[in-house]
Structure formats: structure tokens, C-alpha cells
């Protein structure tokens with residue numbers, strides 16, 4: 001490294017607490033940047049999308065953020081937990097398989113060993129986000145005074161809104177143990193008191209321009225429960241991909257829960273996605289291509305759930 005390179009290298013700070021990290025960010029403003037695994041930032045610097053800042057605030061030294069903890073009401077994933085650690089965590093694999101499926105489809109193993117789940121969420125377009133949204137994930141973030149807890153869906157909207165001000169310091173992600181309805185539920189005509197068996201279904205899809213190691217065009221996560229009569233009892237759908245801010249399709253969910261999955265419902269779901277979902281276009285795919293892809297993926301999953 002020559003003298004000029006040394007002079008232009010960023011200073012790297014190693015805060016021990018969220019408060020220290022926050023203060024550093026406040027002190028350096030636009031000259032300072034939070035960094036976790038640095039895998040996304042590196043691509044931005046190397047491609048010239050953004051310049052290397054003067055100060056890097058290394059979040060990996062903040063204590064207590066690189067563990068997956070199982071609490072009474074949910075799992076808390078520290079923001080510094082690597083994608084590889086998420087992918088191989090047996091508890092997450094068993095209880096939140098869409099998350100481990102999503103993480104497995106991100107980049108390559110060498111990158112997943114460095115990249116963190118906090119960095120993926122903080123990028124606001126990470127491919128893990130739709131899977132987290134489908135589980136009603138919440139986040140804990142530091143606001144300069146206290147640790148705040150908020151649904152991931154509203155956190156994304158806030159963090160994406162320049163009018164809301166500064167970058168947020170994300171600490172952890174919580175996956176609640178919310179249960180869908182019981183396996184056997186009395187439903188239908190009360191006098192007959194029929195017992196209907198409820199089946200749970202779920203899937204995560206990443207559609208890219210090739211099978212693996214590819215940027216996403218669409219990412220889709222769906223979780224639901226369906227009765228033996230083919231009636232949708234519960235449903236959560238989340239979409240993202242490319243540079244689109246991932247979102248839950250709450251209007252569609254509300255519209256079709258309680259209805260039987262038939263041809264008409266599949267058409268309704270398909271049409272609603274075309275209307276409700278507004279993906280961003282980029283050099284890889286147009287907005288309408290992404291919409292149609294998302295609508296096909298979700299309609300196919302609903303059809304499979306009913307057929308099975």
C-alpha cells in the first residue's frame with residue numbers, strides 16, 4: 001500500500017455498544033457508515049456506485065449481537081449473525097424454514113460466511129426479507145436513546161423514507177412463535193359440528209435469471225393454512241426482489257382468507273397482485289415482467305396447497 005492509499009483508507013471504529021456506534025455516526029454524519037459483513041458495501045465501492053467513506057463504524061464489535069437466542073415468545077436473531085449461521089441453525093431450519101431457504105439462495109458460501117442478516121435487512125432489498133415478513137418478524141433498533149421494537153414491515157417503510165431522517169441502527173430481528181389455528185378446528189354448520197382438518201403450507205421462491213448465484217427478479221414467501229374443504233384459513237404473502245422494497249400483500253390476504261381455493265380465487269389472487277404490487281424495474285427486468293412472475297408464483301402455490 002502506498003502513502004496515498006494509506007491516506008485515503010477509511011478509519012475503522014470498533015464500538016462496544018450500540019450507544020457508542022450511534023454517537024460515532026452522529027459525529028461523522030455522511031462521512032461515517034455502519035458496516036457489518038461489508039459484502040454489499042464492497043460491491044458498491046468496487047462498482048463505483050458509492051465512494052468509500054472516511055469512517056467505517058464496525059458493528060461486529062457490539063456485544064451480544066451475534067447469537068440466535070430462543071425466548072418464550074420467539075427467536076431473537078442478533079443482527080451480526082451471519083447468513084451461514086442462520087442457514088445451519090437447526091432450530092431455524094425446523095421452525096422457520098422459509099428463512100433458511102431464503103438465506104440458502106443468497107450469494108455463495110464464501111460470502112454467506114461474512115454477510116449478516118442485519119446487513120441483509122438494512123440493505124432494505126435483501127432476499128431474506130420476504131421470508132421474515134411472512135413470519136411477522138419484528139426488529140429491535142437503537143434510536144439514540146432507547147432500543148425500540150417495531151414490526152419489520154413498518155420499520156422498512158420508515159427506513160426507506162428520506163423524510164424520516166437518519167439511518168437506523170438495527171440490533172436484532174425477532175421471529176415470533178405465532179401459531180396458526182389449531183390443527184383440528186370445528187367449522188361449518190355448528191349443529192353438525194363437523195371437524196375439519198387444517199393443513200399448513202409454506203414456500204419461499206427466488207426467481208432469477210439463472211438457477212443459482214443470481215440477483216433476484218422476484219422473491220416470494222407464502223405461508224398459510226387450508227381446511228380439508230379447501231377453504232383458506234390463514235394466509236401471509238410477501239414479495240420483493242431486485243431493488244423493490246419488500247412488502248406484505250395485506251389487501252389480498254384479507255380478501256381471500258375464508259374463501260375456497262378454486263379457479264375464481266386463483267384468478268382473483270393473480271389479478272390483485274398485478275394491481276397491488278409495484279416492483280421497480282432495472283436493467284434485468286421490467287416492472288410488468290416482475291409482476292407477472294410474482295402473480296404466477298403465488299397462484300401456483302395456492303393451487304398446490306388446495307390440490308394437495
Ligand SMILES: Cc1cc2nc3c(=O)[nH]c(=O)nc-3n(C[C@H](O)[C@H](O)[C@H](O)COP(=O)(O)OP(=O)(O)OC[C@H]3O[C@@H](n4cnc5c(N)ncnc54)[C@H](O)[C@@H]3O)c2cc1C
Pocket residue numbers: 033034035036037038039040041042043059079083105106107108111114115116117118119120121122123125126127128167168169170171214215216
Ligand atoms: C457476489 C455477491 C452476491 C450477492 N448476492 C446476494 C443475493 O443473492 N441476495 C441478497 O439479498 N444479497 C446478495 N448480496 C448482497 C449481500 O451479500 C447481502 O445482502 C448481505 O446480507 C449484506 O450483509 P452485510 O453484513 O455484508 O452488509 P454490509 O455490506 O455490511 O451493509 C449493507 C448495508 O446495510 C448497512 N448496515 C449494515 N448493518 C447494519 C445495521 N445493523 N444497522 C443499520 N445499518 C446497517 C450498511 O451501512 C450498508 O448500507 C450479494 C453480494 C455479493 C458480493
